[in-house]
Amino acid sequence: MKKSRKLVSMPILSLDEGLQIGTVKSLVVNPDKMEIAAVVLDQRGWFREHKIIPYSKIKSIGTDALTIDQSSNVQKPVNLPEILKLIKERANPIGARVISENGTVVGLVDEYYIDEDTGKIVSLEISGKFLESLFKGKALLSAENVRTMGVHAIVVKNGAEAQLEKIDGGLQETFSNIKEGTSSILESTIQRTKDISKNIKDKYEKKDKNLNTDKPPSNGESLNFSAITDEVQITNEEVLPQITDLQTQSCETQTESKNPDEQEK
Numbered sequence: 001m002k003k004s005r006k007l008v009s010m011p012i013l014s015l016d017e018g019l020q021i022g023t024v025k026s027l028v029v030n031p032d033k034m035e036i037a038a039v040v041l042d043q044r045g046w047f048r049e050h051k052i053i054p055y056s057k058i059k060s061i062g063t064d065a066l067t068i069d070q071s072s073n074v075q076k077p078v079n080l081p082e083i084l085k086l087i088k089e090r091a092n093p094i095g096a097r098v099i100s101e102n103g104t105v106v107g108l109v110d111e112y113y114i115d116e117d118t119g120k121i122v123s124l125e126i127s128g129k130f131l132e133s134l135f136k137g138k139a140l141l142s143a144e145n146v147r148t149m150g151v152h153a154i155v156v157k158n159g160a161e162a163q164l165e166k167i168d169g170g171l172q173e174t175f176s177n178i179k180e181g182t183s184s185i186l187e188s189t190i191q192r193t194k195d196i197s198k199n200i201k202d203k204y205e206k207k208d209k210n211l212n213t214d215k216p217p218s219n220g221e222s223l224n225f226s227a228i229t230d231e232v233q234i235t236n237e238e239v240l241p242q243i244t245d246l247q248t249q250s251c252e253t254q255t256e257s258k259n260p261d262e263q264e265k
Contacts, residue, residue, distance in 0.1 A: 001113040001122055002061065004094070012041065015059065016070040024066060028052065028083055029121075031091040031149040036119040038083050039066070041074065052077055052087075055119040091151050098126055101147065101158045109154065110138060124154070126164070139164040 010024045025042035029035075038052040057073040058066060068074075077084040098106040107128025115122050124146070127138045145160035 002116050004112050004114060007039065007061065007066065007114075009042075010061075011065045012039075012053070013065050013067045014069075014071045015067055019071070021071050021074060022051075025050075027092075028086050029091045029093065030086055031093075031151070034121045034143055034146065034149055036114060036121075037086055038080075040087070050077065051075060052080070052083060054080065054083065058119075061116040089151060091149075093121070093124060093149065093154060096150070097153045098124065098128075098141070098156055099153055100156050100160060104161070106141075106156065106161050106164075107139075113140075121149075125167070138167050140167060141165075 004027055007024050007027060011020050012022050012024060013019070014021050022041040022043040025040045027036050028038040028040060030037040036055045038054045039058070041051045041053065043051065051074050053068060053074055057068055059069055060067050077087055093109045093112045096109050098109060100106060105128070107126040109124050110127050111125040112121050113123045113125070114120070121143050123143055124141045125138055126141055141156065141160060141164055145156045145163055146154060147157055148155040
C-alpha cells in the first residue's frame with residue numbers, strides 16, 4: 001500500500017523513450033468504484049494543457065518514480081469523457097467527514113492508502129475528537145466498511161468504529177481489543193482485591209474470637225499480635241502493586257488520548 005500523498009510530485013518516466021515526461025500533479029478519484037481513475041501530469045511551463053494518464057496505463061509505481069510504457073499513453077482529458085467528468089466533480093476523500101449510518105460522526109479523513117497494482121483505495125486514515133477519546137494518534141478504517149464515498153461525506157456501516165485500528169509506532173490494535181483488554185485487567189484486579197480483603201477479615205474475626213473467650217491462654221501461651229500485623233502487611237504488599245499497575249495503565253491511556261501522533265503504515 002502507498003499513501004496518496006506519496007504519489008504527488010513523483011516523477012513520471014517513459015520506459016520506451018527513457019524520458020521524464022513530467023511529475024504527478026494530482027490524482028483523479030472515482031468515488032463509486034473507490035479507486036484512482038487517472039493521474040494528472042504537471043508538465044511545467046506556461047500555457048501547458050493539463051494531460052492525464054489513465055491508471056490502467058501505469059506500468060508500475062516504485063519508491064522513486066512512476067513508469068509507463070510509452071509517452072503515447074498520455075491523453076487529453078477531453079478524449080476521455082468519464083475521467084473528465086470526475087475531474088470536474090473533484091471528488092477527493094481527504095478532508096471529507098466520516099459518518100456512520102446512524103448519524104454518528106467518526107472523524108475526518110486525513111489520508112488514504114492505495115493498492116499500487118490495482119489503484120483501489122484500501123483504507124482511510126482518520127482523525128477527530130471521537131478518536132482522541134479512544135486512543136492516542138490516528139486510526140485506519142478498512143474501505144470494506146465504507147458504504148458510500150461522496151464529495152462531502154463518506155458514509156460507513158454501523159459498527160465500523162469498532163473496526164478502527166490505531167496507528168502507533170507501526171503497531172495496530174483494534175479499539176474493541178483495547179476495550180476488552182482494559183476490562184479484563186480491571187475485573188481481575190477487583191476480584192483479587194475482594195479475595196484478599198475477605199482473607200484479612202476472616203483472620204481478624206478468628207483472633208477476635210480467641211480474645212473474647214473466657215478461657216485464658218494455657219501453658220503461658222500469649223496471642224501473637226505481631227503475627228497479625230505481619231499478615232496484613234504481606235497481604236497489602238500483594239495487592240498494592242496490582243492496584244498501582246491499574247492506575248498506571250489508566251494514566252497512560254489518558255495521556256495517549258491527548259497526544260495524537262502520525263506514522264506511515
